[in-house]
Every structure is written in C-alpha cells, then in structure tokens.
Amino acid sequence: MLVPPIANFLSIQKNNMFSISLIFDFDDLIKVDERIIMDAVTKASNDNVAIALIDASTVVKAMIFKNMPRRRMRIIREEMIVKLRTYTPRSVWLAQRKILEIVNKIILDGV
Numbered sequence: 464m465l466v467p468p469i470a471n472f473l474s475i476q477k478n479n480m481f482s483i484s485l486i487f488d489f490d491d492l493i494k495v496d497e498r499i500i501m502d503a504v505t506k507a508s509n510d511n512v513a514i515a516l517i518d519a520s521t522v523v524k525a526m527i528f529k530n531m532p533r534r535r536m537r538i539i540r541e542e543m544i545v546k547l548r549t550y551t552p553r554s555v556w557l558a559q560r561k562i563l564e565i566v567n568k569i570i571l572d573g574v
Contacts, residue, residue, distance in 0.1 A: 489515065489559040492523050495566060501530040503565040509535070513542035514558035517550050 492500060504512060504527055516524050516539070528536050 489563060490520050490523060492563075492566070493526055495570075497526070497530055499566060499569050500526060502569055503562060504531050506565050507562050509539055509542055510546075511558040511561050513539045513546055514550055514554055515562050517543055517547060518552070518555045519559070 512527070516527065519527075528539075531539075
C-alpha cells in the first residue's frame with residue numbers, strides 16, 4: 464500500500480506546533496482500501512457510525528455496511544432511524560470527523 468509523504472498530512476498551527484489534518488472528506492472513503500474501512504468501522508462506536516451515515520452518500524453507506532457483520536448493520540440501521548429525529552448537521556459532521564480520524568490514524572500507522 465502506498466502512503467503519501469508525511470509532509471502532505473502536516474499543517475503548522477500556532478506556536479509552531481504540528482498537527483495532523485484530516486486527509487479525506489467523508490465521501491472520499493470510497494477511495495480507501497476496504498480493509499482500512501473495516502478496521503475503522505470496528506474501532507468506531509455504533510453511535511458515531513449511525514450519526515455519520517445519516518448524511519452520507521448512498522455509495523459510502525453501501526461500502527460501510529458491506530464491511531460489517533449483519534448483526535451490527537441491523538443495530539446501526541435501527542440507531543439511524545432513532546437518531547434521525549434528533550440529529551443536527553454539526554453532530555453529523557463531528558461523527559464523520561471521528562471516523563475520518565480513525566481512518567487517518569490507520570493509514571499513518573501503515574496498517
């Protein structure tokens with residue numbers, strides 16, 4: 464697996480501190496290897512996955528559901544229905560960001 468140079472992932476913050484910025488938009492998950500998606504979804508909580516998928520594209524939803532056990536898929540779909548009543552765009556963005564951080568960590572660690 465090719466990992467781009469680390470300099471592409473670093474951004475300079477105030478006080479000359481480095482931080483790793485997000486590599487992907489949530490819709491860019493379709494470009495990531497399915498093993499990485501499977502590992503990230505396993506590490507993410509059901510709440511984060513359910514909220515993140517509320518506003519995700521159909522392709523991303525299909526890819527994520529394809530990479531998880533049927534039982535967990537059923538649970539997350541039920542949670543999505545429940546959370547659909549109370550979600551905010553910010554909560555979706557935060558949940559997607561948490562999943563992206565897990566994906567980025569897996570990529571930077573070299574799987």
